[in-house]
Amino acid sequence: MEDVRTKRGADIASDHHLFVANLRLKLKKNWTSGQTALQRFNTAFLRDTDKLSEFKIALNNMFQALQDPLKEEETTMEDNWKSIKEAIISTSQEVLALKKHHHKEWSSIETLDRIKERKNKKTVINNSRTRAEKVQAQAEYIEANKEVKKSTGADKQKCVEELASMAERAAREGNMKQLYDTTKKLAGKYSKPDRSVKDKEGRPITEIQQQKNRWVKYFEELLNRPAPMNPPNIEAAHTDLPIDVNPPTTEEIRIAVRQIKNGKAVGPDNIPAEALKSDIEATTNMLYLLFKKIWDEEQVPMDWKEGHLVKIPKKRYLSKCENFRGITLLSIPGKVFNRVLLNQMKDAVDGQLRDQQAGFRKDRSCTDQIATLRIIIEQSVEWNSSLYINFIDYEKAFDSVDRRTLWKLLRHYGVPEKIVNSYNGLQCKVVHRGQLTDAFQ
Structure with missing residues (x-):
C-alpha cells in the first residue's frame, strides 16, 4: 500500500471520510475460453429521422455496389449471403454502434443544488477554528442534510409515479415489451447469482x-x-x-x-x-x-x-x-x-x-x-x-x-x-x- 490519503471534501452525510490509496498487486487474469455471445446494435437510433436517413443512404450505397456481383451466375448462395450480411453489419457498426445501457438520472436540479449546499456546509465544519463556530456549522449542516433527504425522496417518488404511469399506459395499449421493461426498472436492479449446475x-x-x-x-x-x-x-x-x-x-x-x-x-x-x-x-x-x-x-x-x-x-x-x-x-x-x-x-x-383443432391456428382459439x-x-x-x-x-x-x-x-x-x-x-x-x-x- 502506497501514498495513503483522506479526502475530507467528499460528502455523503456520514462522519466517515473518503480514503484513497495506491496499491501494488499481482492479479491473475481470468481468461474467457470459447466463443462469446454477440453484442447487440443500438436500433433505438433508427427512431431518429436523421439517423434513419443516414442509415438508409449508407445501406443503399452498400447494396448498389453489390447488385452486379450478386447477379452473376458463378456466385453461390453462400457467397450472396455473406455479401449481404457484411453490408448490413458494417452499416450497423458505422451508423448505429453497439448498444450501451445508460442509467437515467432521476435527481432534479434542485436536489443537486441542495447537495452542493450541504457539501459547502461540510467544508465550513472542517475549517472551523473555534468550538462555537463548529457547533453552529454542524447545526446548519444537519438542516441542509434534512433538505437533501426530503428533496431526494420527492424526486424518487416522482420517478416511480412516472414509471408506473408508463407501465399502465403500456398495459392499456398492449405493449408487452415496454410493460416488461418498465416493470424491471420499478423492481430495481437484480443481479443473477452464479448458481452451480448439478449433473x-x-x-x-x-x-x-x-x-x-x-x-x-x-x-x-x-x-x-x-x-x-x-x-x-x-x-x-x-x-x-x-x-x-x-x-x-x-x-x-x-x-x-x-x-x-x-x-x-x-x-x-x-x-x-x-x-x-x-x-x-x-x-x-x-x-x-x-x-x-x-x-x-x-x-x-x-x-x-x-x-x-x-x-x-x-x-x-x-x-x-x-x-x-x-x-x-x-x-x-x-x-x-x-x-x-x-x-x-x-x-x-x-x-x-x-x-376440432383450434389451437395454434390463425384467427382461431x-x-x-x-x-x-x-x-x-x-x-x-x-x-x-x-x-x-x-x-x-x-x-x-x-x-x-x-x-x-x-x-x-x-x-x-x-x-x-x-x-x-x-x-x-x-x-x-x-x-x-x-x-x-x-x-x-
Whole structure:
C-alpha cells in the first residue's frame, strides 16, 4: 500500500471520510475460453429521422455496389449471403454502434443544488477554528442534510409515479415489451447469482467448461429423443397441395419483411429486424436475389441453420437443468424466408387440418372448446350425474417430438418436397454466462 490519503471534501452525510490509496498487486487474469455471445446494435437510433436517413443512404450505397456481383451466375448462395450480411453489419457498426445501457438520472436540479449546499456546509465544519463556530456549522449542516433527504425522496417518488404511469399506459395499449421493461426498472436492479449446475446424479458442477458440457448434454438428449419403437407408416400424399413452388416474388418478400416484428432478439448473424425494415425496397431487392439462389440450390445459408439457445427459468431449484426451458434465437433474414414459405402454404395446409383443432391456428382459439367443457360440467352438477374427464399433459411435449415423423407428416399433407428439403442439419449452441457452447444437432 502506497501514498495513503483522506479526502475530507467528499460528502455523503456520514462522519466517515473518503480514503484513497495506491496499491501494488499481482492479479491473475481470468481468461474467457470459447466463443462469446454477440453484442447487440443500438436500433433505438433508427427512431431518429436523421439517423434513419443516414442509415438508409449508407445501406443503399452498400447494396448498389453489390447488385452486379450478386447477379452473376458463378456466385453461390453462400457467397450472396455473406455479401449481404457484411453490408448490413458494417452499416450497423458505422451508423448505429453497439448498444450501451445508460442509467437515467432521476435527481432534479434542485436536489443537486441542495447537495452542493450541504457539501459547502461540510467544508465550513472542517475549517472551523473555534468550538462555537463548529457547533453552529454542524447545526446548519444537519438542516441542509434534512433538505437533501426530503428533496431526494420527492424526486424518487416522482420517478416511480412516472414509471408506473408508463407501465399502465403500456398495459392499456398492449405493449408487452415496454410493460416488461418498465416493470424491471420499478423492481430495481437484480443481479443473477452464479448458481452451480448439478449433473444427472445430483452432484454440483462449479467449473464453467463442465457446466457448458452439462447443458449441451441435457439439451441434446431433450431435443433428440429416441425414435418411436413402432413408428407409424405415414405415406406421402399422391398429389401435392396447390402451393407455388416457383421462386418468391418481390411482392411476397416485401410483405414478409413488413410482417417481421421489431424489438425481437437477433440470431447468430446479429442482424436486427429494424435494419431490414429501415428501407424495405432496398432490402427486398437484395433478398430477392438471395432467395432465388436458395430456391435453386434447395439449401439455406449455414448461419440460418444455427440457433443460440437461451435458458429461461421455469420453476424452483434452478441448479437442475430440467427446471429451465430453452428459447432458440434464429436469424432474422432466415425468419423472413420462413415467413414467405408460411404465407405460400398456410391457406392450402389449413384446409387439410381437422375442424376440432383450434389451437395454434390463425384467427382461431380454444374458447369454444373451453365453453363446451364448462357447459358439460355445469350440466353434470345440475343433474347430479357422474362425469369423468381425462386430461393428458405430455412432459416437454414440443421438445420431444420426433423430427423425422414431422417431415413425413408434411409430405403426408401434400407439402411439396422442394420446401421440405430446404431445412436439414440444423444445430444449436447454448448461451451460458455470456459464452457459447459447442454446437449440437
